[in-house]
Amino acid sequence: MSGPRYSTKLIYGSLPVVDDDAPSLESEQSSFCRTIFDAVESTWHVSRMRSDFWACRAWFDRDEAGYDTVVQLEDDLFELVRTALPDLIKSASARRLGALAGSQLWAEISDDVTAAERPQVILVGDIFREVMISDLPLLSDTDFPNTPRHDISVIDDYVGLVAGTIWTVAGKELDPAHVQLALKTMRIPTPRLSDPSGYNARTGAFMDELKVLTSIPPHPNVMPAPVALLTVCDYGSEQEAQRLVGWLQPVFGNFFEFIHDSKDIGAERRIKYAYELCCGVRHLLKHGHCHTDLGLENTVMAGLPPNDRVIVIDLEPWSNYHNKNGPAAPEVEGHWIVGTDKENGSVTYSECPSHPVWRGADIYTDWASMSEALERLTVFGIGSMLSVLLKIRLVFTWENPAPLRRNFQLKQPVVIGDDPTRDAWEGSIPVEVRELAQRCCAYDPRERPLLDDIVERLKKYSTL
Numbered sequence: 001m002s003g004p005r006y007s008t009k010l011i012y013g014s015l016p017v018v019d020d021d022a023p024s025l026e027s028e029q030s031s032f033c034r035t036i037f038d039a040v041e042s043t044w045h046v047s048r049m050r051s052d053f054w055a056c057r058a059w060f061d062r063d064e065a066g067y068d069t070v071v072q073l074e075d076d077l078f079e080l081v082r083t084a085l086p087d088l089i090k091s092a093s094a095r096r097l098g099a100l101a102g103s104q105l106w107a108e109i110s111d112d113v114t115a116a117e118r119p120q121v122i123l124v125g126d127i128f129r130e131v132m133i134s135d136l137p138l139l140s141d142t143d144f145p146n147t148p149r150h151d152i153s154v155i156d157d158y159v160g161l162v163a164g165t166i167w168t169v170a171g172k173e174l175d176p177a178h179v180q181l182a183l184k185t186m187r188i189p190t191p192r193l194s195d196p197s198g199y200n201a202r203t204g205a206f207m208d209e210l211k212v213l214t215s216i217p218p219h220p221n222v223m224p225a226p227v228a229l230l231t232v233c234d235y236g237s238e239q240e241a242q243r244l245v246g247w248l249q250p251v252f253g254n255f256f257e258f259i260h261d262s263k264d265i266g267a268e269r270r271i272k273y274a275y276e277l278c279c280g281v282r283h284l285l286k287h288g289h290c291h292t293d294l295g296l297e298n299t300v301m302a303g304l305p306p307n308d309r310v311i312v313i314d315l316e317p318w319s320n321y322h323n324k325n326g327p328a329a330p331e332v333e334g335h336w337i338v339g340t341d342k343e344n345g346s347v348t349y350s351e352c353p354s355h356p357v358w359r360g361a362d363i364y365t366d367w368a369s370m371s372e373a374l375e376r377l378t379v380f381g382i383g384s385m386l387s388v389l390l391k392i393r394l395v396f397t398w399e400n401p402a403p404l405r406r407n408f409q410l411k412q413p414v415v416i417g418d419d420p421t422r423d424a425w426e427g428s429i430p431v432e433v434r435e436l437a438q439r440c441c442a443y444d445p446r447e448r449p450l451l452d453d454i455v456e457r458l459k460k461y462s463t464l
Helices: 032-039 067-094 127-131 196-215 253-259 267-286 372-391 420-427 432-440 452-459
Strands: 013-017 104-113 119-127 150-152 157-163 166-170 181-185 226-231 242-250 299-302 309-312 337-340 347-351
Touching: 067 104, 067 119, 104 127, 119 127, 127 226, 196 242, 196 253, 253 299, 267 309, 267 372, 372 432, 372 452, 432 452
Parallel strands: 150 226
Antiparallel strands: 013 104, 104 119, 157 166, 166 181, 181 242, 226 242, 299 309, 337 347
16 A cells, blocks of 8 residues: 555544634644544554554554554644644634634545645534534523533633543633533544434433433542533524533543553552442442443542542443443343342342343343342442452353453463462452452352442551
8 A cells, every 4th residue: 555545534533623713733732633633533544454444543552563654644634634724714614603612623534635636624514513513412491400501612722632522621711610621522423323313322321421410419439510511502493592512520530541551559559449439339329320331441530649539430321231341240141030029029030041141232221120130230340340450360160261351350260370470469469359359240149249348348448
């Protein structure tokens, strides 16, 4: 393959616009322009399997073959869009009345070339004010009455991109107590999200998460309620209604990256983090919310060691099951039939006598009335998280090896001496904690501890 190949008619990514005279994308004051390539949905790729499939820079190790080509392609795309930005802003200004303050523009790389044989960058539109306006949730005057609202125009700067739908923003009219805030928005429709039913489900989950955040009492290990809602006015509606763009929340650190990249986090601190995670999950369950997407990836950290704490995030309620940090629970795989006793209403478990049938598609909906079953299911996920967080080996004798985390999750019992380094590390974790984590992942759901018991047993390790 010779030279860069550009994607055709796919999303390049959103470009921040703070006003009609947007600052240059080369500004050293903002990391946005470089981070966007590593975080937005991939729209261009590099060949790995002798095909024209390109992958974004973040997917590559620096030592991997092809990395330099990917970097060059990224820089070419950066220069292409940087050069086109003034015309994109001019086009956006001509299509609407008023300023573009707070806008994000959606652009495409076209296969039509200029006289200089360069691909053209075509404006699709202002993402929230034009492209997505009819898909954004409507807000009535009585919705979320205790949460302040701002029009998106209060954003003065998109400082950086935290993740695909979370931006670090700043604005002089925003809460002065926060130097910067994070804006969480809806996911922008892409070809993979073109199915209306799938996108409607995401819209519903987005609103449901907001309802959870604004209704659950505060807890130090749970994402706090939004600082404010951000809206746009739908001028095409009869009442010029407000539509929800997203909400502003404090900026937190990435806990998953922290524990993955830090080599000097000792056993005591890791157990403290485990205790905090369990406290957050228990608080959610006590107030009627079962976290349906539990995993270390859905955590953040507030503060800096030794005064840091872990916070559970991403509270969208989903009906389907997946375990981010380990295999599926046996009752999800169909090894157990779960029901309720007709006389006393207690949860019953009976082992499946025939071929197991996957039950994860709507398990959180189907089991909504069985709080104990949902708690024991959640505890299995917590056990999987503990194996990764504490770096301890757990055994899943019934499971196929494929979904197990290498080195941490085993099908066969641990043989002391096979891995002296890991033996030594696990020796620094109290036996009580290791046994507790293994019980959380018990094949029989009835043998798993409940969250009150887990929190009580870990409490002694909560202070350093």
